[in-house]
Amino acid sequence: MIRKIVLPTILFLLAYGFWISPNFKEIAAGVSIFLFGMLFLEEGFKAFTGGLLERLLRRTTDSTWKALSFGVVSTTIMQSSSLVSVITISFLGAGLIGLAAGIGIIFGANLGTTTGAWLIAGLGLKVKISAYAMPMLVFGIILVFQKSRNLKGFGYILAGLGFLFLGIHHMKEGFEAFRDTIDLTAFAVAGYPGILLFTLIGVFATVVMQSSHATLVIIITALAAQQITYENALALAIGANIGTTITAILGSMSSNVQGKRLAGAHLIFNMVTAIIAIIFLYQIADGVDWVSSVVGISVDDYTLKLAVFHSIFNVIGILAMLPFINTLVNFLMQRMPEKVVSVAEPKYLNDSVIELPDTAIEAVRKETLHLYDNAFAIIAHGLSLHRHDILSDKDLDEVAAESTKVMPVDIDAEYEKNVKGLYSEIVNFTSRAQSTMEPELADELFALRAAGRDIVEAIKDTKHMHKNLSQYIVSDNDHIRAEYNRIRSYLGSVLRRLGVVQQEGDDPTSVLSLDIMKVEMEENDTTVNGTLESLIREESITPHMATSLMNDAAYAYDVTKNLVQMGEVLFATGMQSMKDAERLIALDDEDIAEVLERGNNPL
Amino acid sequence: MKIPKLLKRVQEYVDADKLKQCKRKDCMKEVLHKLKKQQRALKDKLGKEKNEKERKRIQKALDIIYLQRKKGLKALKKLQKS
Numbered sequence: 248m249i250r251k252i253v254l255p256t257i258l259f260l261l262a263y264g265f266w267i268s269p270n271f272k273e274i275a276a277g278v279s280i281f282l283f284g285m286l287f288l289e290e291g292f293k294a295f296t297g298g299l300l301e302r303l304l305r306r307t308t309d310s311t312w313k314a315l316s317f318g319v320v321s322t323t324i325m326q327s328s329s330l331v332s333v334i335t336i337s338f339l340g341a342g343l344i345g346l347a348a349g350i351g352i353i354f355g356a357n358l359g360t361t362t363g364a365w366l367i368a369g370l371g372l373k374v375k376i377s378a379y380a381m382p383m384l385v386f387g388i389i390l391v392f393q394k395s396r397n398l399k400g401f402g403y404i405l406a407g408l409g410f411l412f413l414g415i416h417h418m419k420e421g422f423e424a425f426r427d428t429i430d431l432t433a434f435a436v437a438g439y440p441g442i443l444l445f446t447l448i449g450v451f452a453t454v455v456m457q458s459s460h461a462t463l464v465i466i467i468t469a470l471a472a473q474q475i476t477y478e479n480a481l482a483l484a485i486g487a488n489i490g491t492t493i494t495a496i497l498g499s500m501s502s503n504v505q506g507k508r509l510a511g512a513h514l515i516f517n518m519v520t521a522i523i524a525i526i527f528l529y530q531i532a533d534g535v536d537w538v539s540s541v542v543g544i545s546v547d548d549y550t551l552k553l554a555v556f557h558s559i560f561n562v563i564g565i566l567a568m569l570p571f572i573n574t575l576v577n578f579l580m581q582r583m584p585e586k587v588v589s590v591a592e593p594k595y596l597n598d599s600v601i602e603l604p605d606t607a608i609e610a611v612r613k614e615t616l617h618l619y620d621n622a623f624a625i626i627a628h629g630l631s632l633h634r635h636d637i638l639s640d641k642d643l644d645e646v647a648a649e650s651t652k653v654m655p656v657d658i659d660a661e662y663e664k665n666v667k668g669l670y671s672e673i674v675n676f677t678s679r680a681q682s683t684m685e686p687e688l689a690d691e692l693f694a695l696r697a698a699g700r701d702i703v704e705a706i707k708d709t710k711h712m713h714k715n716l717s718q719y720i721v722s723d724n725d726h727i728r729a730e731y732n733r734i735r736s737y738l739g740s741v742l743r744r745l746g747v748v749q750q751e752g753d754d755p756t757s758v759l760s761l762d763i764m765k766v767e768m769e770e771n772d773t774t775v776n777g778t779l780e781s782l783i784r785e786e787s788i789t790p791h792m793a794t795s796l797m798n799d800a801a802y803a804y805d806v807t808k809n810l811v812q813m814g815e816v817l818f819a820t821g822m823q824s825m826k827d828a829e830r831l832i833a834l835d836d837e838d839i840a841e842v843l844e845r846g847n848n849p850l
Numbered sequence: 851m852k853i854p855k856l857l858k859r860v861q862e863y864v865d866a867d868k869l870k871q872c873k874r875k876d877c878m879k880e881v882l883h884k885l886k887k888q889q890r891a892l893k894d895k896l897g898k899e900k901n902e903k904e905r906k907r908i909q910k911a912l913d914i915i916y917l918q919r920k921k922g923l924k925a926l927k928k929l930q931k932s
Binding site: 756 | 873874876877878880881884885888910911913914917918919921922925
């Protein structure tokens with residue numbers, strides 16, 4: 248009931264807010280554009296998973312120090328720690344890096360962002376990245392419409408960054424009214440109460456302006472105009488450091504739990520750093536004076552001293568937190584566990600049948616069939632084929648050639664949602680049920696469990712194939728496109744024939760007809776290898792394409808093999824003696840070789 | 851357990867095994883019979899078929915059924931002997 252009214256209430260409140268306040272409308276639109284940019288960014292990074300970016304990131308972030316350096320360098324270049332943390336959340340969301348590496352980058356980003364203070368204080372410069380939003384969007388969207396997967400991915404990233412900047416810009420615009428009301432002179436307080444108050448003001452100002460750099464500009468201006476004391480300025484800088492995490496928290500809203508963990512790590516790091524800085528503020532200020540005198544900064548140059556302070560307190564934070572990275576990772580993993588969203592609940596397995604061997608076996612068989620139905624959808628969509636086309640009488644070669652649109656399917660997510668939980672339940676149930684069974688029946692249960700494993704293997708093979716397949720079925724090269732369409736059509740026919748065998752379950756010879764598929768599987772493998780040879784010889788495809796095709800043909804072979812093995816067990820119905828007879832007669836590898844050898848010579 | 855009771859249990863066990871063997875033989879016979887029917891149907895089809903590609907496909911199916919029946923008959927003989 249509450250769930251039903253939450254969304255309409257939120258929509259109504261937003262609509263009311265838009266009506267009474269144009270500023271609120273601008274801020275909300277800014278947040279929406281920002282989140283939309285995040286989605287684009289993740290989509291873009293996904294295009295590069297398994298490829299160059301993954302390798303590059305893995306190499307540059309495989310140790311804490313490397314991840315830290317990566318954070319420092321990228322933030323120095325981009326001049327925005329918020330943006331680096333948002334991008335890192337995207338990396339994590341796309342599974343490109345691990346949580347520990349992500350935390351390392353965030354730590355580095357905190358240090359990298361202090362270069363901004365130096366630039367503002369020392370040179371009066373600031374790289375204004377929001378000015379690039381419009382061109383980025385235009386170039387990004389043009390690239391999104393390109394056929395090449397890499398260009399498309401790059402386009403998504405560019406457009407995503409453009410939307411992020413645009414979103415931040417709108418948020419800033421919307422907060423313009425609030426910014427005018429921030430008058431620091433009104434709050435000048437001495438001692439620790441002043442420090443705490445100014446820290447809070449720093450947090451608020453940065454949340455409002457979405458940029459710790461902007462807060463720093465205000466601090467430096469106020470300090471130069473002597474509106475605030477030096478201590479208060481330091482407290483504001485500490486607050487700005489906490490406030491900047493809001494962007495990461497916003498960014499993690501559209502990300503998965505990994506992204507949320509990273510945003511949590513960012514907040515914890517900045518909070519701990521802030522607490523240390525507040526407690527030891529006067530000691531750190533003395534340190535700043537010492538460093539300033541060493542590097543030749545004059546005693547009254549408070550703006551540069553602020554930059555020194557910013558760097559020192561972030562270095563202290565890193566030094567204090569680095570030894571605890573793993574503890575932090577464990578803490579976040581415990582506090583934010585991965586939710587297993589399983590819509591695939593077991594339909595047939597329940598404790599009431601576990602004591603009845605025959606019923607238990609039939610329940611496991613039906614549940615594994617249920618598993619196969621879910622897997623069927625994943626495999627079909629992984630091949631960018633519709634289930635209804637596979638199950639129809641349509642010519643699959645034509646279907647594959649005509650359906651050139653890549654189906655957007657996240658095989659990992661589908662597997663987690665529709666297969667993993669169900670498969671675990673089957674394994675658990677069989678283990679419990681077999682303990683009370685006589686050996687012969689327990690063997691049948693093991694065979695069914697193996698069929699479940701075959702299904703899972705087939706999905707994993709499809710996943711491996713999916714990346715290249717999605718790329719090559721829209722390729723400009725006719726030869727590679729035709730070869731990948733052949734794989735799709737062939738696997739589609741495998742699924743179709745398995746469907747027929749499943750329907751004819753009562754006829755004991757229907758399972759034996761799977762032997763034809765075993766023979767064809769070998770023939771197909773030989774044909775693919777022959778075609779591949781000639782395509783390479785005639786230079787119709789690049790060596791890169793050839794390797795992909797070679798690997799994917801092997802995956803297609805494995806998918807077929809696993810599915811046929813599964814069908815032999817799962818589609819055999821009737822009494823145990825009949826199943827045993829079918830299995831005795833079914834052809835083994837030696838028999839298949841014999842059939843292939845005989846070729847066209849009639850027996 | 852007394853000797854006659856034990857013997858009775860053993861007899862029951864042996865009979866159960868016999869029953870299973872009988873079932874297995876019957877099942878094997880049934881499968882072989884169905885395969886034989888399929889084989890005949892395919893041979894008739896092959897005789898009428900003109901399309902070379904289709905003929906090859908039928909021939910392959912026949913080769914497979916031939917091997918399946920060969921294996922089945924061998925297994926049946928074993929079952930009959932035991």
